Amino acid sequence: MNSIKIENYTAVFGESFTLNNINWTLEPNQHWVITGANGSGKSALSAILAGAGDRISGSISGLPKHIEIVSFEAQAELIERELKKDDADIMDVISEGTPVREILEEGKAIYPEFDSALLDQLVAMFKLEPMLDRSFRKLSTGETRKIMLIRALANNPDLIILDEPFDGLDAASMQLLQDLLKSKIDAMAMVLVLNRFDEIPDFITHIAYTDQGKLQHSVDINNKQAYDDLYQLLHLKTTELSVPATDLSDRPPALNPNDPLVRLTNIKVAYGDATIIDGLDWTIEPGQHWQLSGPNGSGKTCLLNLITGDHPQCYTNNIFVFGMQRGNGETIWQIKQYIGYVSTALQWEYRVSISLRNVILSGFHDSIGVYTKSTDKQKAVADQWLALLGMKDRANEPYNQLSFGDQRLLLIARAMVKHPTLLILDEPCLGLDDINRQLVLALIEKICTSGDTTVLYVNHHAEDQISGISQFKQLEKLDAQSS
Structure with missing residues (x-):
């Protein structure tokens, strides 16, 4: 992957959120984590790499041809797509929904680099063979997340963006995924959006911190002082707690x-x-x-x-x-x-x-x-x-x-x-x-x-x-x- 340069970039998301004047460079062989408070813009920052948001000014150059994104928003969109199949049904026939196998193999007809062998390997690794013929909508939250991750990896992108990839996964599945991502760092660039510092994989090289729609800090993870300062920033004091009474x-x-x-x-x-x-x-x-x-x-x-x-x-x-x-x-x-x-x-x-x-x-x-x-x-x-x-x-x-x-x-x-x-x-x-x-x-x-x-x-x-x-x-x- 070549360098990706985001320069003086401002974009609007919906009616209430704006990313302001973003300057960010992702170099080859760098793997990033984006973090920040809820509503700070970390998901939006990752999403502009995949074309999301309405650009107001600035530029993005060097984006690779094939980018995959897995996020809660993408998960909600896929679930919504499945739910809409019921709305389209006629004669009171309830749709069973799309089988998991079809969801996983959607990229086969789209991407020449689709890796069927890797797909089979990932399905076996996460022990998902019994659910291949089940309806996607009947999966649990954790199972749904696994399916989306597997699909994105099997599509073999140049850049993969994973927004909270470990949420909803049990400890064993989380370790499996971390090991799997580490094995792919030479094949694809990675940008992870994480809330929890303790989930940052050891192959991550840089951390971006967002606040109020701005990229406030870009930190090399090997710079211990800068890393510690950023960690403290994420642990600012909370409000004094008092549970409101009720009538x-x-x-x-x-x-x-x-x-x-x-x-x-x-x-x-x-x-x-x-x-x-x-x-x-x-x-x-x-x-x-x-x-x-x-x-x-x-x-x-x-x-x-x-x-x-x-x-x-x-x-x-x-x-x-x-x-x-x-x-x-x-x-x-x-x-x-x-x-x-x-x-x-x-x-x-x-x-x-x-x-x-x-x-x-x-x-x-x-x-x-x-x-x-x-x-x-x-x-x-x-x-x-x-x-x-x-x-x-x-x-x-x-x-x-x-x-x-x-x-x-x-x-x-x-x-x-x-x-x-x-x-x-x-x-x-x-x-x-x-x-x-x-x-x-x-x-x-x-x-x-x-x-x-x-x-x-x-x-x-x-x-x-x-x-x-x-x-x-x-x-x-x-x-x-x-x-």
Whole structure:
């Protein structure tokens, strides 16, 4: 690859974000990480290499012919493309969606350099053979990310741009990917967008730091002093934490304090001949905070859906939640009124165009969007959360124009706003930079010690443990666990 030169470049993204006067040179044999706070422009900086944004001024020269980009935005676009197939269906025929195999091989007809042998190698490496004929839309978040990464690598680009490539991957898959990328550094240039300093691969040569739409620092990773200064910049002090109170009138009916919140007995979940969970017992007592861990495909999301009532097999299992035995006439809303929930799947579903304040207010109504008039007290609580998240002056901005990380922070506030009896956080730090990640972890710790909310925290990163959590549940894939 030749040198890529970006000179005095200004570009607009949507109606609310601008990259300003970017000057950046990527030399041959350099591999970059772009980092910065949520909304700082790091994803936009990487995306202009792939032609994104509307150029206002400046120039980019030396771009290679074939560039691949993998990002949360690209993932959302692909999922959206699959969802639109349902909209196009006629005669009430529901599309099964595109098989994984076809998604992976789309580049074969486009790129002469498409590497079929590498594709087969990557599929085997990540043990994805069983899902090649499955619908892409039915994959988990981690599985979807793996498919997109494999496809991009098999297309054999000159430059590959990976925006948060390790988020949603378990530790084993993350190490596999790091080793794989390292083996390709002589074949393709790499630009990675990362929030977490501890995920920077050892083959990275340079770091770019963005802030407020500007490229503020370009650091050679071997310059220890500059590297340490940049690390400190990413760990600026957070606001003093104080969890906003909520109006007691927004709380659901009190539960019997002698009952467990959740009791799962001899749980089994199977799809045809494939058994995901078998013989699982689990009890969650009030005030007993849990961390749930396990590799992709071990059934974590399935288990959460059994608790929330979003899984059809909850009625065929022995499940007791919030004083109710499932299958005895209770409604799903009787259950959900006690739950706050944050997940990547919720973020994909939360596609309404409403203000930041209304996203938080929707937590009072357990809805996607606001369709009920909010009280003055509820609005005041929502504004307190916005102030805590550093978004007080952005209350009326549209949610769908936020960065991925800022959207996640807002959904966490939405889940916490009623101080729910059970707060389920499914990978809450996914897509967050170090500063906001520390903020989120501290907030969860405050909730753990507040005395009125039980936390169920799902994650892959062992270092993200919270001092208030003392109970741990580890799931393994069924073929590796003893029932």
